[in-house]
Amino acid sequence: GAVVSQHPSRVICKSGTSVKIECRSLDFQATTMFWYRQFPKKSLMLMATSNEGSKATYEQGVEKDKFLINHASLTLSTLTVTSAHPEDSSFYICSARRAGGFESEQFFGPGTRLTVL
């Protein structure tokens, strides 16, 4: 149990376009989902926390108008990178916290590699 999927696994887009990444909890309800960004051989940097039905909470330095997060249901959160530029190229990982689950434990998706040309 506790499987999280992400789609797509990799995406290449042109500069100036928008890209949407989906994060789904497949076999549990996720009260909270998290979005991270990871550069090669670096740690995970938390971008934002999203709770179902409410606005996402962004970490300091993360542009909320550029990285739009929607948490429409207890099993789906989406991250939209708007007007993407080459510097947005990165590995994006989502995770989900299970309702009633172990405090602070997160289940991670397999990640999405975004390349902006």
Add this chain to the structure above:
Amino acid sequence: AQTVTQSQPEMSVQEAETVTLSCTYDTSESDYYLFWYKQPPSRQMILVIRQEAYKQQNATENRFSVNFQKAAKSFSLKISDSQLGDAAMYFCAFGAGNTGKLIFGQGTTLQVKP
């Protein structure tokens, strides 16, 4: 603010040997949780082991065990009988409060030599 520090960017171990990865953290919280995650080349984050701060007993999961020293704010991971499949990047993480947020260390890349 909480911080997590992994001071070993890279470690190597011979297959079947034992290796210890270090992690220290800083917090003023009294109730918190600590985790070790493994990230293999596939980049899928996998939970290795977790420890509740209120438990004095060190957590163990098969070949993986921790040395949790609460007063010293230290949380090291010991991997016994290392296997080639253990090669990965390992992250120490700290969680506290009702937000569920995790703070990750910088990571340690573990190489296992045959």
